[in-house]
Amino acid sequence: MDLISDVMAVLRTGRPFAGRFAQVAPWSDHRRGRPNGFGVQVMVRGSAVATAADGKSFTLDPGDVLLVPHGSPHLVADSPLTPPGPPCDESAEFAGAVIRSDNPEATHVMLCMAYELAPNRAHPLIATLPDFVHVKADPAERPELAQAVAMLDGELAEELRGGDTLVPALLDAVLMYLLRAIHGARHDQCGFSGWAQALADDSIAASLEAIHADPARQWTVAxxxxxxxxxxxxxxxxxxxxxxxxxxxxxxxxRLTLAARLLTDTDAPLASVARQVGYASEFAFAAAFKREFSSPPGQFRKLNPACDTGSGAPAGGPEPFRRLPVPA
Incomplete structure (x- = not known):
């Protein structure tokens, strides 16, 4: 598994939310903060304005994407002159839900996706991103992203056979294409600091890939x-x-992030978990884990029930997406 896929597979929990919102102007959506939430909003039809809590705004044209990697609160409306509406009903956007809607007369269509990230597992892939990342539409430069968005839009416009399999796969495709766009530039073209620059640097990216390919190896700086x-x-x-x-x-x-995932998703003995993440002794592993997570591995496992593997299927077996009524 490549580095970006590896990180997202370990950090994600549960099934993502997906919704297609076809609305007639004027309209306004007030999105509250979602701790541990990673949001993606794609403008399909019409233009909108997203405004952060600090007043910073982004104009979203057709094909534009707004990433909200830290679940920051914001307002999205058809126009900056439209009065703010009430906060969105968070109960409708629970994990695994899909909102399908279509309205030929809609002036605006937006796709919304939300991933839950595991708490206490911060990683610079996400942590170093700003609160909002505006990715402008560029079908010529990123045709695969435009194609994935178009396919997802079609699946969310109506309920079709096979949708329970296609929707999560297309959600992952859109997310990966976006992360590739952000983290895949050359070092001299990278528009972000931190992790994005690290992946854009061939030498450092090679070392990171090596760590992720074999985390249990006794790596040294040399x-x-x-x-x-x-x-x-x-x-x-x-x-x-x-x-x-x-x-x-x-x-x-x-290593300890991987260990936390193993502790919550498997019943492997602590000694086995320690070996899998590169610790020669269970004692050394337990001491390092407690420093990182403020609790011993055994207690951490008891306090954190098994979660989704991040691949789209819960640890206990497949579970279909939960369908919600088409919004009025």
């Missing part, structure tokens, strides 16, 4: 520097500058 093609000191300096923490610090953090 051996990771060899993978990166840099001297030990040059590698350590560049890694720390771009990733935001030293190589060994990131390795430890990622």
């Amino acid at each position: 051996s990771l520097g060899e993978v990166a093609g840099l001297s030990r000191s040059a590698f350590s300096r560049r890694f720390t500058e771009l990733v935001g923490q030293p190589p060994q610090g990131y390795l430890t953090s990622w």
Whole structure:
């Protein structure tokens, strides 16, 4: 599994929410903050204005995408002159729900997606993104994203056979294409700091891929520097500058993030979990885990019930999307 897919598979919990909202102007949606929420909004028809709590606004034209990686509150309306409406009914946007709607007379159509991220598992892939990321439509530069959005729009416009399989797959496709657009630029073209720049740097990206490919290996700064093609000191300096923490610090953090996932999603013995994430002894693993999560691994497992594997199917077996009535 590649690095971005690996991180998202570990961080995501439950099934995502998906909705298609076909509305006639004037309209306004007040979206409250959602802790641990990662939101994606795609403008399909018409233009809208999204306004953050601090007053910063984004004009969303057809094909534009607004990522809300930290679940920040904001207002979306057909026009900045439209009075704010009441907050959206959060109970309608529970995990696994799908809202399908179509109205040929609608002046505006927006697709909304929401992923739940596991608490206490912050990762710089998400943490270093700003509160809002506006991705302008560019079918020539990103045709695969435009195609995935068009297919998702069609699936959410009406209920068709096979939709329970296609919708989650298309949600993941849209998300991955967006993350690729953000994190896939060359270093000299990257418009973001932190993790995006790290992935845009071939040397540091190679070391990160190595860590994720084999987290249990006894990596050292020197051996990771060899993978990166840099001297030990040059590698350590560049890694720390771009990733935001030293190589060994990131390795430890990622190992323990994997361990937390194993503890909640499997019944593997603690000694087995320790070995899978690179610890020679259960004692050393338990001590490191407690420093990271403020509770021993055994207690953490009891307090955190098994969650979705992140692949679209709950740990206990497949569960169909829950359908909601078409909004008026």
